[in-house]
Amino acid sequence: PRSNGAARHVTARxxxxxxxxxxxxxxxxxxxxxxxEVRRDFVANVSHELKTPVGAIRLLAEAAQGAADDxxxxxxxxxxxxxxxxxxxxxxxxxxxxxxxxxxxxxxAPSPVRLDDVIKIAIDTSKIDAEAKRIxxxxxxxxxxxxxxxxxxxxxxxxxxxxxxxxxSDPDSTVLVTTKVDQGNxxxxxxxxxxxxPSTELDRIFERFYRVDPARHRSTGGTGLGLSIVKHVAxxxxxxxxxxxxxxxxxxxxxxxxxxxGSEQKQEERL
Ligand code: ADP
Numbered sequence: 554p555r556s557n558g559a560a561r562h563v564t565a566r567x568x569x570x571x572x573x574x575x576x577x578x579x580x581x582x583x584x585x586x587x588x589x590e591v592r593r594d595f596v597a598n599v600s601h602e603l604k605t606p607v608g609a610i611r612l613l614a615e616a617a618q619g620a621a622d623d624x625x626x627x628x629x630x631x632x633x634x635x636x637x638x639x640x641x642x643x644x645x646x647x648x649x650x651x652x653x654x655x656x657x658x659x660x661x662a663p664s665p666v667r668l669d670d671v672i673k674i675a676i677d678t679s680k681i682d683a684e685a686k687r688i689x690x691x692x693x694x695x696x697x698x699x700x701x702x703x704x705x706x707x708x709x710x711x712x713x714x715x716x717x718x719x720x721x722s723d724p725d726s727t728v729l730v731t732t733k734v735d736q737g738n739x740x741x742x743x744x745x746x747x748x749x750x751p752s753t754e755l756d757r758i759f760e761r762f763y764r765v766d767p768a769r770h771r772s773t774g775g776t777g778l779g780l781s782i783v784k785h786v787a788x789x790x791x792x793x794x795x796x797x798x799x800x801x802x803x804x805x806x807x808x809x810x811x812x813x814x815g816s817e818q819k820q821e822e823r824l
Contacts, residue, residue, distance in 0.1 A: 598762045599648055602776070606641040610634050640776075647778040651761075654706060654785050663701040668739065671704065672730050675712040679719045686724040690715060694731035698739050700810045702790045707810070710786040710794075713779035714743040714806045720775065721804070722747035734812070738792065742807045749800040759784045759794070783808065 613634045620626035676690045683690050700707070711730075718728040722745045729744040750758060754765045762777040780794075783806075787794040792810035 606637045609637045644776045647776050651782055665699045666702050666704045666707050668698045668732055671708045671711050674708050675715040678712050679715045683719045688719055688722055688726055690728045692730040694733050698732055700739050700812055706786045710783040713783050717779055718743050718745035738809045738811055740807050740809045742805055744805045746803040749802055749804055750798040751800055
């Protein structure tokens, strides 16, 4: 009968489609589960990271209360409370920055980003820390380069790289920020002569909250979020971040961004 034939025909056509659909659903679920896992880890890490300085501030406040008749000790405790609360502020700023970056697509409204401006802001932002350590931060290479993307994000990425170079360098050294073009990509390199990174740690430093030997870096007050911000910005701009490092010699971080990808992608979407 006609209706049966039609039914078989439909079934035959639906079967492979159906299995593909199931596969897609499974893949989707796996991805969803992974996203959820990453989110849960992030929240757990954030809570842990926030608790550390808050706990320290509390202990210091208690210590100050207990030392009320020793003004020198109270002053010392207050100084350390200030340091810890600065650390907390920095941490909260970076967490907000990271979640804002993840929320918006930089290529929603790509605009020309002048790298000279970005580098100038990054160097200016690190000026106080650099001067305190007598570190010279100089820029060189090609001028007037532009990419298409999100200026705020690219500035955040380059600023984090320059800030790290200054943090992990010894006093009286030099940090160099260079720009060049290689195969349609703009490459911004931040070169330092600092403490370097052990090769075994190199592929972990881009993870959120990961810090190489936190005890060694305690005084830098870092959060372990800077490089994950850089990695995120590189990815959303269709670029990449590379690192070369040798312990005791220094590190070079290279942010490579396609010159035009942002505008081309938007054009393709419009077609
Ligand atoms: P942090 O806030 O700790 O600097 P990042 O995500 O920016 O966090 O960096 C992760 C870790 O990578 C740092 O804790 C540090 O150990 C290492 N690191 C980053 N940049 C440099 C650098 N220029 N020189 C040496 N070590 C670095």
